[in-house]
Structures are given as structure tokens and as C-alpha cells.
Amino acid sequence: MTTDIERLLAAAADDSDQPLTTDVDDLLVRARRSVRKTRIATVSTAVLTTGVIIAGVATWSANRSETTGPADGPRLTLDPTTGRVIKDETGAQVQAPPPVSQLSDANLRDQCKQADKEYVDFLREHGANPLDKLQPLDARWKVVAKAGTGNRVQAIFLSPDRSIVSTCTLMSVGQAQSYGRVSTKADASIKSPGGVANRVPDGVPEVLVNLDGETEPRQALLGENGFYSLGFDASTSGRVRQVRGYDEQGRKVFEYTRPPLPTTRPSVPDSVTVKTAEPITPNVVRTKDPLTGKALAPAPPVSPLTDEQVTTRCREVDDIYFSGSSGAQDPRIKAAGPVTKEWQVALKTGTGNKLTAVLISPDKKVYAWCHMLAPTAKGAYDYTRSAVQANGKFADDFSFGMVPDGVAQLVVDLPKQGPTRALISNGYYIWGLTGGNSDIKNVRVRGYDAQGKQVYTAKKDVDADFD
Template sequence: MSTDIERLLAAAADDTDRPLTTDVDDLLVRARRSVRRTRITTVSTAVLTTGVIIAGIATWSANRTESVGPAGEGIRYDAKTGQVLGDETGTRPQPAPAVSTLSDASLRDQCKQADKEWLDSMRERGADPDDKAGPLDARWIVAVKAGLGSRVHVIFLSPDKSVYGTCALTGVNQAQSYGRFTTSSKAVGDRKQSTAGTRVPAGVRAVLVNVDGERVPRQALLGLDGFYSLGVPDPSTIGRIQRVRGYDEHGNKVYEYTRPTPTPYRQTVPDGVTVKTAEPITPNVVLTKDPLTGKALAPPPPVSPLTDEQITTRCRGVDDIYFQGSRSPQDPRIKAAGPVTKDWKVALKTGTGDKLTAVLISPDQKVYAWCHMLAATAKGAYDYTRSAVQANGKFADDFSFGMVPDGVAQLVVDLPKQGPTRALISNGYYIWGLTGGNSDIQTVRVRGYDAQGKQVYTAKKTVDPDFD
């Protein structure tokens, strides 16, 4: 992501009206799979061959359970190898991942483009003013690198130690995920940022991590300055971190973090609200030239040649992954809509060949799924999310598509590169290209015209104008 931080947090965490209680690994799974093959030429995604997932800020509520200091209890471990042989319950943890044999220089080179994507997005949105460390370069040290072969999870630490970057590589130059975070504990609104998912205090010599769905804890690979890693997360299996324990050189527990109980989702939209789209209007005068300049308009993106059933079948694959990662409370309507099936309406579809961007509407008319795929299956590059209808009967404004305003028959989107472009309109929704990856978010002018070609609408809209 991949990505702009506001969009990621809204889509990955879906935390409207409740505190965000999540961790870095959880965001890596639940974040929109952000892809940008045109800008990341050497990275293929899906979770680039799978895309760059840009991780969001990891935050915990202020009342989180996190302690530093003598906590009693201990472990048995091999002092020569550092392997934990048993925790206080007598359970032998899963061994720590191996230290990667790839050089620090190679890892920096492979993650530089993802770092650039992150910084570009932050620059566009101004989401993290405290990150002043500059781009990833040779001055950044590798705090920890875990993995085998080309599959590596690495954490970089800036020269002034104010920022760390986390990068998961699933192959050579294939950045599955990337994110940058400040090392200081700071307030984010009424929340407090924490590094509990990636770092332990000084003096810790062994780290055990309990993960949702696993009975046996994992031993983490501990690196410099307290940073640790469990290796590259597998989007299809990884769970969220439940508990982190740190032990000193004598095997005594000196640190513990326990994930707080999430605040239940507070629904503010009545159950009876369904999406309301504008009545379709057939233009009598089709715009081919820009009414403002007289120059030719760029044509609308093509309608995808795929059938609706082919689209719902393909999108079901990434829909399943979305739900495997959605473990925090979220709007119950999103889950109640059920998995994508052929009963979902394909409201909008664009693309050529296997490339696809589509908007799917649930049978109950309360939820949309936005599906972007550059290959026939979820093993290829994709970007995906869901969202529920608002109280006004509209879906929240989205960077990748829009809802047609009332009384509008044609739309022109003033894109920065290709110029004024006719939008593709379908079932009350519109799109201006094969959007996906949200790595180039910009605010542009959108103009609406009635059936006779008269302008009846104008507004600024934040869009993804850099197409895959």
C-alpha cells in the first residue's frame, strides 16, 4: 500500500466511532492491497507479485496493558543459541525465524522504491509531520532482518533513530508491505502510538509473542535497539498479536504487552438505510470536446470485457482474504452482507484483458466492494476494500470511483497527466480510469453536464490519477 494514510486507516481498520486497537501485523493483513505496477516497475504485488501494502500507523488506546519492570516468572533457554526451551507454563515456543543472509545494502535497495511510494503519499496528504528522517539510504541501519532466501522481513532505523521503516519482501524486489513510523510514544488524537508490535525495551534478551489462532507462542528474532521480527506475515494465515513478553539475560520476565479489548463498534446509521443512486440520464449531446477549451476530451475508460459472473468469481478470491484479516470490530453491515457471490451486482467495471477495476454492490444494497485486479487470481496484483452506506444513502467519497450527482448525464475529470477526460458512467457510479494502488493521490476538478451538454455541477475531488 500500500498509500494515503487516511484511506488506509479508514479501509484497513474501519474504525469509525471507536478507538483503533490494532497492531502492525494486523494492518499488513487488513490494509487495502495497494498496487502500482506503472510506478513500481520492479515490484509486482498481492498482498507487487502481489503489490505494496502500505501499513498504517500502529496505535493503541491509552488504557492499553503494557508494563516495563520486574514482572516475575521466567523462561528456560539455551544461553549459547538463545533458543527458548520453555516458558513459564512449560510450553516450548516455536523457534525464531532465521537471520537473513542477504546484505543490508541489498535489502535497502529492494525496499527503496516502496519507501519512495510511502514518502510521496505522505507528501501528498501531509499525514505524518513528525517524520523528518528523509528517504531510505545507506545511512539507515538494519535493525533486524528475518527470513530465508528472497523472503525477508526487515526493519530499518533512521540515522537519528527517530523513525523506523518496516518492509516485507516476498521475492526479489517484491515488496509485499511497507510502512514508516516514529519511534517516540506520542498522542494521536485521544490515542497513543506504541511500538509494542515491533519493539521491546532495552535489557530484553528474548521475546515471545502469542498470536491469535495459535496455541503455542512464537519466539521472535531480536535485533538492534529492541526491534524484533516474526518473519514475513502470510496474509492467508497470520493472526493479530495477543501478547508480547520480554525476558532478561537471566530468563526473568521484565516486559509484557497485552492487547486491549477493542471497544465495540457503535453503529450510527439506521439498519433500514440502503444506497440511493442518481437516476440515469441519456445524453442527447455527447461531449467529445471540452466545453471550456474546445480541445478534444480524452475518451472514457473501456468497459471490461469480463462477464459479471467472471468478475464476482475473481473478486471472491480477494474478498476471502479481506475477511481473513478483518479481526477487529467493524461496521456489522460489512460482514452481514456476506461473501461476494454471483448475487452481488456489478455496478461498474472497467479494464482490458485480465486487468480489472470494479464496484460491486451487495444484495441488501448496504455495502460496496471495490475490487482491482491485474491478474486472473488473488495470486496476482490486487487492491480491495469494502464500505457501508452512510445515513444519507451515499457511500463515502472514494479515491477510486465516485457516485454520479443528481441531474448529471456526463462527467469530465480534469486529470493532471492526460487532461480533461470523460468518465465512464454505469448504474449511478463513475470512474476515470483503471484505478488501483492509490500511490498518486491528487485533488482535481470534476465537472458534470446535463443531457444537452450544459454544465450543472462542479466540485473538487481527491482521486487516484496514476493508472495501472
């Protein structure tokens, strides 16, 4: 589920010094699936929010690209008994809509409150989405659509002033797979009905949605005010290819088709592979902060998991990452292939089942960043990939870094635990069990050579709230 406009754009684009060449729907799919361990307790139980996609970068607009079909054209085929759409105007079979959730509106609000709080905190910390007045999810918010069975539900809420719509997709009790807020303002800058806020014009009684990777359209469950849902199993943002609306006679009166994504991007020579700094063994190990004389917080531990255990576990979320990707992205990311035991585990930290790892593809052109808090992808996780830049480096990342040349030791000035020794491994460094990306801070990173002399200093945005 998931999940700082800068954070989403940087992590989702994975293009480093290359310009962003994709749309919001694709961003939301490729964005990291963020998790937070803390601040997830609900009234009934304490759980982990698994893969929340923070979708605040999107806004919904009434001025969407749409067309109106002819008055006398092909019509839908309805089941005379149930009234359900069984074929569209082209004759294609239509998948049934999800059922209306039997959970009460109050229950859904209670289950989604924590994810909403995290999301609002995220917007407040990073000044994102200025159209959102950060009103907390409470009884004043109207449930305009709810679809699903049992505790696997997608709920859509409309704010009291009707300025914000939020979508909460629950995978189990109190455990949100995704959560997002978008503006309903007509002057919003990004126009797409296929992202987080699914909506068609008022008065459209039937909605069909085509998703990437599926040949049959799905009938949506239509709620109030034109909002619709495909339920839990088809709630992934970014997969919507086409939305069609029909009147009472089954004639098409509304259509949205996602515009094609641009594929042109500055090329990186195929011969370029990642270049990491030469490892340096320190002769003088810094245990105290040279600036204050106080003891440095210890470096995060090396994970006890074997490299093969790491690649086996990360393969699960790697598969999920690719199953949701729909748009054009750097072809090297896909060309590197799925994570296997041939991938280098360049860095791994964590205790027990908790893991953060950096994996390098066999062709040395792609990294995978893998964060898991459980043995399988059924638990909380955070994941992304990125390709090497023309200078042989990977993009500066919020969750780990590349060791600068000539540096044997690194100190990261974290806001809570103070100056902390970084764990260095194979040319990469990390300052903790990073995951969730909801507490990005700009801090100073200091580098020291083998003799303990400072040879590097720079400011860096880091994930400072560890799982």
C-alpha cells in the same frame, strides 16, 4: 503489501459519517492494500509491488503501556540442546522463531529502495508524519533485524539519526508486500509496539508474541536495539495481541497487551440499503469540453471480463481481506458474506487482466472495491469494503464515485490527461483504472444532463495516477 493519513483513515475506517472507533493496529489491517505499477523497477528486474500497506499513520513510542513481572514467577521452558523456548510460563507450546535471513544487508536495502521511494513520495505529497525527515533508504540505514528464508524476508531498518524505523516485507525479489516508516520519538502520539515497528526494551533477550487467530505464541527473532521480527509469514500489522519479554533466567520482565477496541458506533437502521441515481441516457453526448472546446479524453473502457470472472477473481482478495482483519468494524461488512457470483458487478473497467470493479452485496448494504493487475491474488491488487450510510449513500471514495441525481454524463478534470469523460455504470462512475492511491489530487467533477447542460459541479479527491 502496501501501504496521506487522510487516505488511510478514510479507506481503512470505512465508516463514512460515523466516527472512527478503532486503533492503529486495526487500521493497518483494514487499510487498502495499495499497489503501484509505475516506479517499481529495481536494479535487476521490473516488478509490481503487491499490496503495499502504507503504515505512516502509525508512530512508535518508548512510552508504551507495559508491565514488569514478579522476580520469582513461572519461567520459560528451554530446550537444553538448542536453547530455544519450547513452552511459555503457562505451559503453552511455543512456535519456533523465523531464521535469520541469509541475504546481505546491502541486498535488502537495494530490494526495498523502490518501496521506500514510493512511501517517501507519498508522505511528501500529503504532508503526513511530520516527524519523518524523509531521508531516503541508503547504505547509512542500519539493518536491525532480518528474518525469513530465500526471498521471503522481513527487514527492519533504522535511520542514521535513529529517528525513524522502517519495516520492509518482501514476498519475492524486489517485490514488497508491505512497507512502512514510523517515528521513534518518545512524544509520538500513537503508542503501540505491535504495529510496524516491533520493539521491546533493551536488554530483553527472549520475546514471545501472541497473534490473533493463533493459540500458540510465537518466539520472535530478536535483532539489535530491541527490534524483533516474526518473519514474512506473520508480518501482518494489526494481528499482535500480546508481546512478552523475558530475562536470561526466563522470567517475564515486560508485557504489552493490546487494549480492547471500542465497539460502540452510531447505528444505521437495518432497513437502509444503497440508493443510486436513476440512470439517464444522454441525448447529446459531450465529446468536447464546453469550457475550452477541446476534445475530452475518452472514458475508460468497460472490462472485457464477464461478471462471473470478476466475482471469481475478486473473491481471492476478499478472502485475504477477511483473513487479516482483527478488530471491531461495522458488522454489516462481515454480515454481507464473501464475494460470490450473486454479488452485483455494478462497475468494471480495464483491459485484459487489468481490472477495477465495484461489487454490491446481495443485501445492497455493502460495496467491495476490487483492483487487480493479474489473474490471481498472487499479482498486484488493491481491495476494500464499506457499508452504506444512513442517507443511503456509500462514503465518497478516492477511486470511484456515485453519480449525482439528474446527471447523464460526467467530466473529471484530471491533472495529467486533462478533462476526461467518466465511465458511468449502474449509478457509479470512474475515471480510469484506479489503484495504488499514491497520487491523490483534488479536482473538479462536472455533471451534465441528457441535453448536455451542466447541472452539477463539485471538487473531489481522486486517485489520478492510473495503473
